[in-house]
Amino acid sequence: MPIMTRRHFLTFSAIAGGATATGGLLLSPPSLAKTNPLLIPPLIDARQQIGPIELTAQAGETHFYPNTPSFTAGYNGHFLGPTIRVHKGDDVELSIKNTLNEATSIHWHGLLIPAELDGGPHQLIAPRETWQPVLPIRQKAASLWYHSHVHGRTAAQVYAGLAGMMIVTDEEEQALDLPSDYGVNDLPLILQDRHFINNEMQLSNNMMDIMHGRRGETFLVNGTLQPYAEIPRGWVRLRLLNGANARSFALSFSDKRSFYWIASEGGLLEQPVALTQLSLIPGERAEILVDFSDGALVSLVTQDDTSMPMMGMFNRAKNLVLSGSSLVTFQPTESSAPFKLPIKLTSLPTVMPDIAVRERSFHMNMGMNGFGINGQSFSMKRINEQVKLGSSEIWHLSGDMMGHPFHIHGVHFRVIARGGKKPLVRDQGLKDTVWVNEPVSVLVNFDFPAKQAPFMYHCHILEHEDNGMMGQFKVV
Numbered sequence: 001m002p003i004m005t006r007r008h009f010l011t012f013s014a015i016a017g018g019a020t021a022t023g024g025l026l027l028s029p030p031s032l033a034k035t036n037p038l039l040i041p042p043l044i045d046a047r048q049q050i051g052p053i054e055l056t057a058q059a060g061e062t063h064f065y066p067n068t069p070s071f072t073a074g075y076n077g078h079f080l081g082p083t084i085r086v087h088k089g090d091d092v093e094l095s096i097k098n099t100l101n102e103a104t105s106i107h108w109h110g111l112l113i114p115a116e117l118d119g120g121p122h123q124l125i126a127p128r129e130t131w132q133p134v135l136p137i138r139q140k141a142a143s144l145w146y147h148s149h150v151h152g153r154t155a156a157q158v159y160a161g162l163a164g165m166m167i168v169t170d171e172e173e174q175a176l177d178l179p180s181d182y183g184v185n186d187l188p189l190i191l192q193d194r195h196f197i198n199n200e201m202q203l204s205n206n207m208m209d210i211m212h213g214r215r216g217e218t219f220l221v222n223g224t225l226q227p228y229a230e231i232p233r234g235w236v237r238l239r240l241l242n243g244a245n246a247r248s249f250a251l252s253f254s255d256k257r258s259f260y261w262i263a264s265e266g267g268l269l270e271q272p273v274a275l276t277q278l279s280l281i282p283g284e285r286a287e288i289l290v291d292f293s294d295g296a297l298v299s300l301v302t303q304d305d306t307s308m309p310m311m312g313m314f315n316r317a318k319n320l321v322l323s324g325s326s327l328v329t330f331q332p333t334e335s336s337a338p339f340k341l342p343i344k345l346t347s348l349p350t351v352m353p354d355i356a357v358r359e360r361s362f363h364m365n366m367g368m369n370g371f372g373i374n375g376q377s378f379s380m381k382r383i384n385e386q387v388k389l390g391s392s393e394i395w396h397l398s399g400d401m402m403g404h405p406f407h408i409h410g411v412h413f414r415v416i417a418r419g420g421k422k423p424l425v426r427d428q429g430l431k432d433t434v435w436v437n438e439p440v441s442v443l444v445n446f447d448f449p450a451k452q453a454p455f456m457y458h459c460h461i462l463e464h465e466d467n468g469m470m471g472q473f474k475v476v
C-alpha cells in the first residue's frame with residue numbers, strides 16, 4: 001500500500017489545528033499486558049554479500065499495537081531497515097530501489113564519501129527508479145545510520161520509518177575484542193518517539209509540532225513498543241542512535257548503574273569514559289559498554305526532553321514524558337565469557353585550532369521570519385559556502401529560541417569551545433552532529449570532495465531542516 005493513501009497520515013493530521021485533542025492521552029496512557037521482545041534489524045554484512053546490497057524503500061503497515069495497523073514505510077520491510085555492516089578499505093556496492101509513490105533519497109549519515117554518493121537531496125530516487133552507488137569505506141570503525149533526505153519530505157519519510165543503522169568495522173576495533181556478536185552482546189538501539197491516537201501512529205501537522213519538531217508520547221526502540229531484550233549476563237555493547245525527528249534523550253539506567261561510553265559519532269574515543277547519564281540529540285550516536293553480570297533486571301530510561309525550555313508549555317501533552325520512562329528493559333540470562341575493559345581504545349589526532357585557515361559563523365534562525373541559517377531559508381539552487389579540499393576551518397554555531405542539533409555532511413569535527421568555555425565531557429571525540437543550545441565552536445576537517453554536488457549542513461530537528469534550516473557547501 002502506498003504511503004500516501006492515508007491522507008491524514010502523511011499530509012493531514014486528525015489533530016491539525018489544535019493541540020488540545022491530545023490532552024486526553026496522558027490521562028489514559030496506552031497500556032499493554034506484557035512487553036514485547038526487542039526487534040533486532042536483520043544484519044547485512046557487505047563481505048558476506050554476493051552482488052550489490054539491495055534495499056527497497058517500500059510502504060507498509062506495522063502493528064505497533066496488536067490489532068491496530070499503522071501506515072509506515074521501511075527498507076526491505078515495513079518499518080526501518082536492515083543494519084548494514086561495512087569494512088574499512090572496501091568499496092561497497094548498493095542498489096536502492098524506490099517503490100514508494102513519491103521521490104526519496106538515502107543519505108549515509110556520518111559516512112565520509114564524495115558528495116555525489118552522499119544520498120542527500122541532490123541524489124533523488126524517483127518512484128520506480130533504482131540508485132546504484134559504490135561507497136568507498138575509508139574511515140575508522142563507527143556506528144552510523146542511513147535515512148531519507150528529500151528536501152521538504154525528510155521529516156515525514158523518516159517518521160514513517162525510512163531509517164536504519166550502518167556499522168563500519170576495521171581491524172583496529174576488532175583487535176580490541178569488544179562485544180561484537182550482533183544481536184547478542186552487540187545491540188543496535190534505534191531510539192524514536194511517535195505520537196499515537198487510538199493505537200495508530202499519527203503524523204501531526206499541528207503548527208506547534210512543526211515549530212518545535214514533532215515529538216510523541218510513545219517510545220519505540222528498533223520499532224518495538226515497550227521492549228525487553230534478553231542479553232548475556234556479562235558485558236554488552238549498545239549502539240545508541242537517536243533516530244527521533246526532534247526529541248533529545250537524557251539516558252540512564254533505572255538503578256543508576258554506571259556504564260562506559262566508548263565511541264562518539266566518528267568512532268572510538270581514546271579511552272572509555274565512565275558515566276551514569278548520557279544525553280543523545282537527534283542524529284547523534286554513542287556506543288556504550290554495560291556490565292550486566294549482576295543478573296538484575298534493569299531498564300534504560302530517559303528523562304524529559306529539556307531542549308525546549310520555555311516553549312514546551314504550549315505543547316505539553318506530547319512533550320511531557322514522565323521522568324524515568326523506560327525505553328527498553330534488559331533481562332540478563334546465561335553468563336558470558338569474561339571481558340576486560342581496555343584502558344586505551346584508539347588515538348585521535350590532537351585538536352589544533354591553529355591549523356584553521358578560516359572562520360565562519362552559522363546562526364540558526366526561527367521565529368517571525370521563518371526558519372533559516374544566517375537569515376536565509378534553504379534553496380536547492382544556492383551554494384552557501386565554498387571551502388578548500390584538505391583544509392580545516394573553525395565554524396561558530398548558534399541558534400534561536402531552543403537547542404538545535406547541528407549536523408555537517410562529509411566531515412568529522414571536534415568541539416573546541418562551548419558557551420565561551422571549554423567543551424564538556426560529552427563534546428569529545430570525532431563528531432558530525434553537535435548540540436547547539438549555546439554558542440559552540442567546532443574545528444572541521446574538509447577531507448572529502450564536493451565538486452559537482454554539494455554537502456549539506458543543517459539542524460537535525462527534521463521539521464526545522466525541511467522548513468529551511470539548512471545550507472549547502474562545496475569542497476573543491
Ligand code: C2O
Nearest residue numbers: 107109283407456
Ligand atoms: Cu542525518 Cu543531513 O542528515
Ligand code: CU
Nearest residue numbers: 108109110409
Ligand atoms: Cu548527514
Ligand code: CU
Nearest residue numbers: 404459461464
Ligand atoms: Cu533546529
